[in-house]
Amino acid sequence: MSTHSASTMKLTLRIWRQKDRKSPGALQTYKLDAVSPDMSFLEMLDVLNDQLTRAGDDPISFDHDCREGICGSCAMMINGRAHGPRKATTVCQLHMRSFKDGDEVTIEPWRAEPFPVIKDLSVSRSSFDRIIAAGGFVSINTGSTVDANATLIGKRDADEAMDYASCIGCGACVAACPNAAAMLFTGAKVAHLVKLPQGEVERTGRVLNMVAQMDKEGFGSCTNHGECSEACPKEIPFDAIVLLNREYMRASVLGKQ
Amino acid sequence: MSESSPGRMQRLLYSSIGAKFVMGVTGVILVGFVLVHMLGNLQVYISSDTFNSYAQLLKGTLPLLWGTRITLLVAVALHIWAAVRLTRVNWAARPQRYARPQRYARTSYAALFMRGSGVVVLAFIIFHLLHFTIGVVQPENFGLHEVLRGDVWVRETSEQVVNALPAHHVRHDAYSMFVLGFQNWIVSASYIVANLLLARHLSHGVASMLATLGYSKGRNRVTAERLSAAIAGLILVGNLSFPIAVLAGVLHL
Numbered sequence: 001m002s003t004h005s006a007s008t009m010k011l012t013l014r015i016w017r018q019k020d021r022k023s024p025g026a027l028q029t030y031k032l033d034a035v036s037p038d039m040s041f042l043e044m045l046d047v048l049n050d051q052l053t054r055a056g057d058d059p060i061s062f063d064h065d066c067r068e069g070i071c072g073s074c075a076m077m078i079n080g081r082a083h084g085p086r087k088a089t090t091v092c093q094l095h096m097r098s099f100k101d102g103d104e105v106t107i108e109p110w111r112a113e114p115f116p117v118i119k120d121l122s123v124s125r126s127s128f129d130r131i132i133a134a135g136g137f138v139s140i141n142t143g144s145t146v147d148a149n150a151t152l153i154g155k156r157d158a159d160e161a162m163d164y165a166s167c168i169g170c171g172a173c174v175a176a177c178p179n180a181a182a183m184l185f186t187g188a189k190v191a192h193l194v195k196l197p198q199g200e201v202e203r204t205g206r207v208l209n210m211v212a213q214m215d216k217e218g219f220g221s222c223t224n225h226g227e228c229s230e231a232c233p234k235e236i237p238f239d240a241i242v243l244l245n246r247e248y249m250r251a252s253v254l255g256k257q
Numbered sequence: 258m259s260e261s262s263p264g265r266m267q268r269l270l271y272s273s274i275g276a277k278f279v280m281g282v283t284g285v286i287l288v289g290f291v292l293v294h295m296l297g298n299l300q301v302y303i304s305s306d307t308f309n310s311y312a313q314l315l316k317g318t319l320p321l322l323w324g325t326r327i328t329l330l331v332a333v334a335l336h337i338w339a340a341v342r343l344t345r346v347n348w349a350a351r352p353q354r355y356a357r358p359q360r361y362a363r364t365s366y367a368a369l370f371m372r373g374s375g376v377v378v379l380a381f382i383i384f385h386l387l388h389f390t391i392g393v394v395q396p397e398n399f400g401l402h403e404v405l406r407g408d409v410w411v412r413e414t415s416e417q418v419v420n421a422l423p424a425h426h427v428r429h430d431a432y433s434m435f436v437l438g439f440q441n442w443i444v445s446a447s448y449i450v451a452n453l454l455l456a457r458h459l460s461h462g463v464a465s466m467l468a469t470l471g472y473s474k475g476r477n478r479v480t481a482e483r484l485s486a487a488i489a490g491l492i493l494v495g496n497l498s499f500p501i502a503v504l505a506g507v508l509h510l
Contacts, residue, residue, distance in 0.1 A: 016356065027356050080360035106357040113350050176359065178369065180350035181273075211272055220350035221273035221343050223371065224465040225364035239474045245274060246471035252269045 009035045009101040013048065015060055016108045018117050025117065027106065037097035041084065042067060042074060044096055061120040067092040069233065072170030076121050077108040082172035082231040090170065090233045110175035114182070114217040127217040128169050131186055134213035138193065139201040157195045164192035166234045176231030179220030184228035186214045187240030190247055204254050207247040273346060280339040281466035283332040288463055288488065290329055291455070295495040301508060305432035306410060309403060312431035333382070340375060367461040374458040381451035388438065395444075398437040401430035436510055439503035448500045456493035463488050 011032045018025025032048055039047070042064050049059035063073040074091035078084035084094045099105060109117050114127035153161075165188075173184035190207050193199025199206070222241055229238040269275035297315075301308045315322060367374070384394065392399030402419045403410040405426040412430060413419055419427055439445050464485035467473050473481040502508045 014357075077355060077357075077359075080355065080357050081362075108355055108357065111351050111353055111355050113352055176362075178359070178361075178364065179347035181347070208268070211274055212268075215271075215273050215346075218350055219273075220347040221277060222469075223343070223347075223368065224461075224468045225361070225368050227359075227361055227364055230362040238468075238478065242468055242471055242474040242478075245277070245469055246474075248272070248274045249278065249471060252265055252275070 007037060008033075009037065009096065009099065009103070011035050011044075011099065011102075012104040014104065014106040015120070017060070017120055018109075020119060021116050025120075027108075035096050035099075037095065039096045040067070041078070041091045041094040041096065061118070061122045063122050064092060069093040070168060072168030072233075075110050075123060075125070075171050075175070077106075077110065077175055079106055082110075082175040083170075083233055087230070088233055088235050090168075093233075110171050112171075112174050112180040112219065114180075114219055115171060115174065123171070125169065125171050127219070128171065128182070128185060130217065131182070131210055131213045132169075132189060134209040135189060135193075135206045136202055136209065138198055140198055151197055153196060161192045161195035164188040164195070164236060164240055167192075167232075167236055168234055170233060172231045172233060173228035173236075174219065176227040177220065177222075178225055178227065179223055181222045181228070182214050182217070182219040183222040183241045183244060184232065184236055184238070186210050187242075187244035188236045191240045191243040194243060194247055203247075204251040207244070207251045211244075211248055273343065276339045276342050277469045279335050280343070281469035283336040283339070284462055284466040285470075286328065286332040287336060288459060288466075290325070291459075291492055292488065295492050298499065299495060301432065301435060301499065302502075308432045308435070309410065309428060309430060313428045316429065333379075337379070340372070344372060365461060367457045368465070371458060371461060374454040377451060377454045378458055381447070381455070384447065384451075388444070389434065395434075395438055395441070398434045401433045401437075403428050403430045433510055435499070436503055436508055439500045439508075442504070445500035445504055449497060452493055452496045455496075456489040459492060460485055460489040 013030045013032055014027045015030060016025050017028045030048060032044070032051075035044055035047070042062075045060060045062060052059045063075060065071040065073040067074075069090045069092060072090070074083075076083070076091055078091070078094075083089060083091050085098055086094055107121065109115075109121045109123045115123040115125055117123050167185060167188040169185065171185070174180050174182050177184075190210055193206065194203065224241075226238050228241075229236055269278070297311060300311050361369075388394040389399075400416075402413055404413040404419060404422055405428075410428065412433065413427075439448070462485070464473070464482045467481040467484070468478070499508075
C-alpha cells in the first residue's frame with residue numbers, strides 16, 4: 001500500500017457507545033488512519049462508519065442534518081467541550097485541521113437528565129421543544145400584509161432580538177453548564193420576543209410558563225459560571241440569562257397569566 | 258386565568274429562579290453586614306476606648322442589636338435553604354457525569370467551589386459566635402470589664418469591684434477580648450483561613466447575585482465582576498489585618 005501523504009493524520013477515537021436509552025454505555029476505542037485535515041468532523045465520522053459497516057459492525061449513531069451550522073443537530077461533546085475546541089462552531093463546521101496527527105479524541109453525547117441518550121451520540125432534545133411550546137403563541141394580525149414601517153422598532157432592540165433569535169436549540173449551553181441548566185436557551189427564547197412589540201401581549205404568561213416547563217423537565221439552575229455563552233455556536237450572550245431573571249421577576253410581581 | 262393556578266409567591270418560591278432570587282437577596286444582606294462589620298471593627302486601630310465605646314453602643318441599642326441578629330439569622334437560614342434546594346436540583350440534572358470531564362472556558366475555581374467555601378464559612382461563623390458573642394471558646398477573655406473612674410474607663414480585673422458598681426459604670430472590655438483572642442496562634446490561623454475562603458466565596462458571590470438580580474447586562478457584567486473582586490478584596494484585607502496586627506504586636510493591651 002502507498003504511504004499516506006504527509007498532510008493526513010492518524011487519530012485515536014474514544015467514542016461513547018450505548019445500545020439504547022436503558023442500556024449502560026461505555027467508551028470504545030477506534031483507530032482511524034488517513035484523516036484529511038480538510039474533512040469536517042462529521043465527514044471523519046462518516047469515514048469511520050463506512051469502515052464499521054464494511055466490517056459488519058454497527059455504525060455509530062449521531063445526529064446531523066444541514067451540515068452548514070444552522071440546524072443544531074450535530075450535538076456531541078468533543079474532548080470535554082461542547083461542539084469541540086473552536087469557539088462559535090458547530091461540529092459540522094469543525095474541520096480536522098483543528099486536530100493534530102496522533103491526537104486522542106474523546107466523543108460523548110450531551111449529558112443531562114432531560115436529554116436522554118437514544119443511541120450512542122444521539123440524544124433526545126424534545127424537552128427543548130416542550131419549553132418552546134409552553135411559551136405559547138404570539139398575537140398578531142393576519143390577513144392583508146402589514147405595511148413594512150407600520151410598527152417601528154429601534155435599531156438596537158431589533159439587533160438584540162435578532163441575536164437572541166439566532167438560537168438554534170442545539171443544547172450546547174446545557175451540555176457545557178456545570179449544572180446542566182437551560183437558562184441560556186430559555187432566556188434566548190424569552191428575550192427575543194421581549195425586545196419586540198409583537199411579543200408584548202403574552203409577555204408575562206410566556207416567561208412564567210416557559211420557566212415552569214424548564215423546571216419540570218429537570219434542568220439544573222444557573223449559578224452564573226458563564227460556560228453556556230462560551231460554548232454557544234451562535235454566541236448568544238450571557239445577557240439572555242440576565243434578561244430572563246429580569247422578566248421572571250417582573251412577571252412574578254405583576255402575577256398575570 | 259385559571260382558578261387552580263398557584264399564587265404568585267408560591268409559584269416564585271417553587272421555581273428555580275425564585276430560589277436564585279432568595280440566594281441573591283439574602284446575599285446582599287449578608288455581604289452588606291460583613292462589609293459594615295469589617296469597617297466598624299477598623300475602629301480598633303483608633304484606640305481601645307473608641308472600640309469599647311463602639312461595642313457598648315451596639316450592645317446597648319437593643320432594637321438595633323436584635324433587629325440585626327434576627328435579620329441575619331433569617332438571611333443565613335434562607336441562603337442555606339436556597340443552596341441546598343438548588344444543589345439537589347443541579348445534581349439531579351446530570352445523574353451521569355461525563356466520562357471525560359468538561360473543559361471549562363470561563364468559570365473560576367471560586368465559582369466551582371461555592372459549596373465548599375460556603376460550608377467552611379458557615380462553620381467559621383458558628384465558631385466566631387461561640388468565640389466573641391457567646392464566649393464559649395475563650396471564656397477567660399469574655400468576662401473582662403472596664404469601669405468608669407471619673408471621666409475615664411479603666412480596666413478592672415477584680416470581679417468584686419465590677420459586681421459592686423452600678424450597671425452604667427461597667428462595660429465590656431471588648432478590646433482586651435479582641436487582643437487576647439488573636440494572640441492565640443490557632444485562633445488567628447483559623448480566622449485567616451476562614452477569611453481567605455470567605456473572600457473566594459464573595460469574589461463569585463457578589464457578581465453572581467448581581468446577575469441573578471438582573472443587573473449584569475451588557476457592560477454591567479464587567480462592572481459587576483470588578484465590584485465583586487473589589488468587595489472581596491476589601492473585606493479580605495480588612496479582616497486579615499486584625500489577627501496579623503495583634504500577632505505582629507501593633508495592637509496590644
